[in-house]
Amino acid sequence: MSNSKEQRTQTLSQALWNSANILRSKMDANDYKSYLLGLVFYKFLSDKVLLYTANNLLEEETDDLQLAQKIYEEAYSDPEQKEDILNILKEEIAYAIEPQLTFTALVNQINTGEFQLESLAQGFRNIEQANEIFENMFEDIDLYSKKLGQTPQKQNATISAIMKELSTLDIAGHSGELLGDAYEDLIGKFAGESVKKAGEFYTPQPVAKLMTQIAIHGRENQRGFTVYDPTMGSGSLLLNAKKYSNEPGYISYYGQELNTSTYNLARMNMLLHGVANENQKLHNADTLDKDWPTDEPTDFDAVLMNPPYSAKWSADKGFLQDPRFSNFGVLAPKSKADFAFLLHGFYHLKQNGGVMAIVLPHGVLFRGNAEGKIRKHLLEEGAIDTIIGMPANIFYNTSIPTTVIILKKNRTNRDVLFIDASKEFDKGKNQNTMTDEHIQKILDAYIKREDIDKFAHVASFDEIKENDFNLNIPRYVDTFEEEEVVPLTEIVTNINETRAEIEKTTNELYGLLDELVGTTSEADKELQEFLANFKK
Known part of the structure; x- marks a missing residue:
C-alpha cells in the first residue's frame, strides 16, 4: 500500500x-x-x-x-x-x-x-x-x-x-x-472495544495476512482462484485474498457464518470491497450441524479458518456417517469442537494443490483420546504440512498463544515443518502486535522448509512417530537459551554493593523510627520495647 x-x-x-x-x-x-x-x-x-x-x-x-x-x-x-x-x-x-x-x-x-x-x-x-x-x-x-x-x-x-x-x-x-x-x-x-465478542467476527490483520499469503503462495497469477471460510465472521480472512492475487477480479469467495449479525457484516464488507455479486456465495447457518456447500463447487483452492476455540458441539453419533468425519472413525469431543472444524475445512479442500490454514489453540497438538486418534490419522496420510506457534495475546478475544496449522491433500511425503514464532511480536500496552517483518520471517521459513536454529525444524514422520504423534512445538524446536556466565569477581562486587545499599537503607529506617514518640507514657514504653527488639 x-x-x-x-x-x-x-x-x-x-x-x-x-x-x-x-x-x-x-x-x-x-x-x-x-x-x-x-x-x-x-x-x-x-x-x-x-x-x-x-x-x-x-x-x-x-x-x-x-x-x-x-x-x-x-x-x-x-x-x-x-x-x-x-x-x-x-x-x-x-x-x-x-x-x-x-x-x-x-x-x-x-x-x-x-x-x-x-x-x-x-x-x-x-x-x-x-x-x-x-x-x-x-x-x-x-x-x-x-x-x-x-x-x-x-x-x-x-x-x-x-x-x-x-x-x-x-x-x-x-x-x-x-x-x-x-x-x-x-x-x-x-x-478492540468489544473484547468478549470480538473473536466472533474478526481475525487480526497480521494473522489474516500470514494465513492468506501461505494459502495463495505460488498461485498469485491463477485466474478463478476459489477461497472458502466456513467460520467467516466479518469476512476479513476471505477478503485478504484480493491483496495477494494478481487476478483479484476473478477470485470467487465462499463463506458461512452462524451469527446472523456477523453474516450481514460480511455481506456489507464484500460489497464495500468491490466484490461482484456473482463472485460471492455467502451462507448463514451452522457449519458443523449441516454441511455447506453441497452443490458444486464443493472443494476449494484455499480454505482459511479462525473458528471459535474449544467450542461445544453435539458430537451426535450420526456424524460418524457424515463424509466429513466418517474416514476418521471417531468424532471430536462434545466439549471441544476444534477438530470438527478442522475436518470440515479439510473435507472441502481441493485434492491437488489446495492449501488450508486454520488457527486453533495449542491443545489440538497434544491432547489424547479421540483428538489423538484424529491427529494420528491426519499425520499418517501426510495431511499436516506445517505447524506454526503464534505469539500470545495477539487476538482480541483471548490472551492464549495459538497455532496456525497448514494442511494439504496428496502430499508426496509425511514430514512436518515446525515454526516457533512465539517471540515474533512487538509488545503493546493491552495487546501484542505482529509487524510485516515478523510475518515475512515466518513466510520465508515456510517457503524454504529447512531447519533454522531455535526457530524452525523439519520433522520426519519417524521422528513424529517416536513422539507418539504429539505435535507440541517444544519437542521439535529447541528455543533454550543458556544464561550468560557472570564472572565471580562481578558477583562479589554486586553482593558488596547490595550489602552497602541494605545497610544505608536500614540506617535511614532506624533514623525515622527514632523520631517516633508514643502519645501516652504507656504507648511510648511499648514503642521503645518494640524498637529495641526490632534493632537486635
Whole structure:
C-alpha cells in the first residue's frame, strides 16, 4: 500500500471512528457497530446511485453529491426517464433508491428539521427487497431502540447526529479497496472495544495476512482462484485474498457464518470491497450441524479458518456417517469442537494443490483420546504440512498463544515443518502486535522448509512417530537459551554493593523510627520495647 493510500485510509478510518463517539456513551461497541456500519453502508449505496446516475447514465460529470442529487431528482420527475433509470440501475448495480430516500436527501431533511426515522427505515426496506443479495441486510438496526434515546424525539436526534457526521465523508468517491480497508479498520477497532465478542467476527490483520499469503503462495497469477471460510465472521480472512492475487477480479469467495449479525457484516464488507455479486456465495447457518456447500463447487483452492476455540458441539453419533468425519472413525469431543472444524475445512479442500490454514489453540497438538486418534490419522496420510506457534495475546478475544496449522491433500511425503514464532511480536500496552517483518520471517521459513536454529525444524514422520504423534512445538524446536556466565569477581562486587545499599537503607529506617514518640507514657514504653527488639 502506498503512503498516500495509507494516509487516505487512515483519514477515512479516523473520520468513521469519530462518528462512533455519538453512540459510544449509549451502548457497548458490539451493539453500536451495527448502527454505524449499517449507516456507512447505506450512505455507500446511496452515493453510488447518485454518482452512477449523474456520471454514467446522464453523462453530467460531477463528484458533488448535492448536484448529483438535484440531477437525479430532475431526471426522476420525468416518467419516461424515471423508468429507464430504474431499469438500468437494477440491471447494473442491482438496486435503486428513490430520490427522497437517498442519504443526501435525508441529511437535507435533517438540516431543515423535516427528517423522520420512518423515511430511513423505508430506505432500508426498499434496499432489502431490491435483490436477494441485500435480503435482511439491515435487520440488526433497530431505529426505535430505547438505547438510542428514551423518546422518539431522542432516537431521531441520535440517528440524525450520526448521519450529519457521516455526510461529510466522500464514501462512494473512494475506490472499493480504499473504502473497504477503512471499513475493515473500523471493524478491527470495534473488535478492540468489544473484547468478549470480538473473536466472533474478526481475525487480526497480521494473522489474516500470514494465513492468506501461505494459502495463495505460488498461485498469485491463477485466474478463478476459489477461497472458502466456513467460520467467516466479518469476512476479513476471505477478503485478504484480493491483496495477494494478481487476478483479484476473478477470485470467487465462499463463506458461512452462524451469527446472523456477523453474516450481514460480511455481506456489507464484500460489497464495500468491490466484490461482484456473482463472485460471492455467502451462507448463514451452522457449519458443523449441516454441511455447506453441497452443490458444486464443493472443494476449494484455499480454505482459511479462525473458528471459535474449544467450542461445544453435539458430537451426535450420526456424524460418524457424515463424509466429513466418517474416514476418521471417531468424532471430536462434545466439549471441544476444534477438530470438527478442522475436518470440515479439510473435507472441502481441493485434492491437488489446495492449501488450508486454520488457527486453533495449542491443545489440538497434544491432547489424547479421540483428538489423538484424529491427529494420528491426519499425520499418517501426510495431511499436516506445517505447524506454526503464534505469539500470545495477539487476538482480541483471548490472551492464549495459538497455532496456525497448514494442511494439504496428496502430499508426496509425511514430514512436518515446525515454526516457533512465539517471540515474533512487538509488545503493546493491552495487546501484542505482529509487524510485516515478523510475518515475512515466518513466510520465508515456510517457503524454504529447512531447519533454522531455535526457530524452525523439519520433522520426519519417524521422528513424529517416536513422539507418539504429539505435535507440541517444544519437542521439535529447541528455543533454550543458556544464561550468560557472570564472572565471580562481578558477583562479589554486586553482593558488596547490595550489602552497602541494605545497610544505608536500614540506617535511614532506624533514623525515622527514632523520631517516633508514643502519645501516652504507656504507648511510648511499648514503642521503645518494640524498637529495641526490632534493632537486635
